[in-house]
Amino acid sequence: MLQLDICLRRYKQQYAAKAVRSENVLDTKDNKTRNKEKNRDYSQYFQTTYTPPSLKDAKKRGKEQTQILKDFTIPENLKNIGVGKKFYIRTYGCQMNEHDTEVMAGILNEMGYDVTDTSEDADVILLNTCAIRENAENKVFGELGHLKHTKANNPNLLLGVCGCMSQEESVVNRILSTYPQVDMIFGTHNIHRLPQIIENALFSKEMVVEVWSKEGDIVENLPRKRKGNVKGWVNIMYGCDKFCTYCIVPYTRGKERSRHPQDIIEEVRQLAREGYKEVTLLGQNVNAYGKDFEDLNYGLGDLMDEIRKIDIPRLRFTTSHPRDFDDRLIEVLAKGGNIVDHIHLPVQHGNSDILKLMARKYTREHYMELVNKIKVAVPNAALTTDIIVGFPNETDEQFEETISLVKEVEYDAAYTFIYSPREGTPAAKMKDNVPMEVKRERLQRLNSVLNDISLRKNQAYIGKVVEVLVEGESKKNPDVLTGHTGSNKVVNFKAPKHLIGEIVKVKITDAKTWNLGGELVVEKSEVVS
Numbered sequence: 001m002l003q004l005d006i007c008l009r010r011y012k013q014q015y016a017a018k019a020v021r022s023e024n025v026l027d028t029k030d031n032k033t034r035n036k037e038k039n040r041d042y043s044q045y046f047q048t049t050y051t052p053p054s055l056k057d058a059k060k061r062g063k064e065q066t067q068i069l070k071d072f073t074i075p076e077n078l079k080n081i082g083v084g085k086k087f088y089i090r091t092y093g094c095q096m097n098e099h100d101t102e103v104m105a106g107i108l109n110e111m112g113y114d115v116t117d118t119s120e121d122a123d124v125i126l127l128n129t130c131a132i133r134e135n136a137e138n139k140v141f142g143e144l145g146h147l148k149h150t151k152a153n154n155p156n157l158l159l160g161v162c163g164c165m166s167q168e169e170s171v172v173n174r175i176l177s178t179y180p181q182v183d184m185i186f187g188t189h190n191i192h193r194l195p196q197i198i199e200n201a202l203f204s205k206e207m208v209v210e211v212w213s214k215e216g217d218i219v220e221n222l223p224r225k226r227k228g229n230v231k232g233w234v235n236i237m238y239g240c241d242k243f244c245t246y247c248i249v250p251y252t253r254g255k256e257r258s259r260h261p262q263d264i265i266e267e268v269r270q271l272a273r274e275g276y277k278e279v280t281l282l283g284q285n286v287n288a289y290g291k292d293f294e295d296l297n298y299g300l301g302d303l304m305d306e307i308r309k310i311d312i313p314r315l316r317f318t319t320s321h322p323r324d325f326d327d328r329l330i331e332v333l334a335k336g337g338n339i340v341d342h343i344h345l346p347v348q349h350g351n352s353d354i355l356k357l358m359a360r361k362y363t364r365e366h367y368m369e370l371v372n373k374i375k376v377a378v379p380n381a382a383l384t385t386d387i388i389v390g391f392p393n394e395t396d397e398q399f400e401e402t403i404s405l406v407k408e409v410e411y412d413a414a415y416t417f418i419y420s421p422r423e424g425t426p427a428a429k430m431k432d433n434v435p436m437e438v439k440r441e442r443l444q445r446l447n448s449v450l451n452d453i454s455l456r457k458n459q460a461y462i463g464k465v466v467e468v469l470v471e472g473e474s475k476k477n478p479d480v481l482t483g484h485t486g487s488n489k490v491v492n493f494k495a496p497k498h499l500i501g502e503i504v505k506v507k508i509t510d511a512k513t514w515n516l517g518g519e520l521v522v523e524k525s526e527v528v529s
């Protein structure tokens, strides 16, 4: 484990000291050598005078047990430090980051800070970053560029970078050398240290870097400011041990570690008491839930079977890995009730050789077997997936297998991505002979096949009555309300605003590729979810 508290000024001083020492030595040298030394790139000292986060260390998986910490407190002297001040958090990437943002908002609230939804009037700005693809990272660097002006207008502002990008040494180095407007960088394992990190940044006004490259603990009693009071995320596990060859997550999020069932169940009960309508059990690979318990034989199926008995109208889980999706879970999903009939089952590719290169540890045939089992057990299940195109050296024939798999499964929707090499992952070392133009064409063709299927599946809803959890006004038209079915279809319809937060029946009258339109139903009808 590396704990890195870095004060840039201290290192600048060290650098200066080194430079001065060099000058002294140079006094004895001739002018030619002296000029050469003067032109040397001293930025290296910034990189050698602190131990950077290390993807190599983050990859290690030891035998020691996960520590469960329950003693989080905010030190007395920091409890009111934010009174009269505001924070703004911009979240990039997946639901795990949304979850972390809720925790950081909870901590900041307890320090006296209020939330604001614009960066202009914030005293603390945090960018909770995503490292999964290069374009996600570029967005953050772009935003840091914009925030330079905000920082110049308000020198007291604290600007922080956290989330997955902070776990990468190349990112930390780039921020140190190019973005001096940043006041703090902290990692995914350091969120519970936010009060101390802010204190350091406030009082020293130096760039504070605290990134632990470790397997990770579980911190149980962190405060939380949830977004809304209708849908709640409940983390059931952290990290990932799958090490798919293209993916940075196992390096940025640590090892798979499951929360104790009792802690999860208590959290869901609390949400039920507070009137939440939907709970999503969250993890990078939820199907591995419980595999790290040493003295308990208990998996995701067992957990879902207990949680479904809690009085919460909708229960979801994400994200699944096909490899660990077992029969016990399928048996529990088949019980239906409050467990929604939507399963997100990332396939990534339709060709077994590419799946092998991706280290997904299943073949196309295994995946199809699983899909067919799910379809038999949960006949109404809407299936969605993640797909990568343009993995190194993907041939036309291999890509066509992705197309044929998509047609065979008939996904309701999919997230599709062009492969993006991630430094430090095994796939990034693979030579690639597929031009970007070909990758783009493949992505377009895949999306067009997926869209045709989505539209056809949505059209089958016309005339049916569905249950919709009303989430708010449509962004395009405030007279229209919007929400999701259990099967995760977006439904837009006109209805009074007091229904926001309720589950209502809607008759579908219109189907598009990405959403359904309908009319609010008052009388009782046949209902599909």
Ligand code: 5AD
Residues within 6 Å of the ligand: 132, 133, 246, 247, 248, 346, 348, 386, 387, 388, 417, 418, 419, 420, 421, 422
């Ligand atoms: N390039 C492109 N897509 C990726 N994903 C993960 N890593 C990469 C990468 N290096 C996709 C996978 C995953 C989703 C969250 O992001 O499809 O399921």
Ligand code: SF4
Residues within 6 Å of the ligand: 240, 241, 242, 243, 244, 247, 248, 249, 250, 284, 285, 321
């Ligand atoms: Fe990444 Fe694979 Fe883990 Fe998903 S299962 S987070 S794709 S390594």
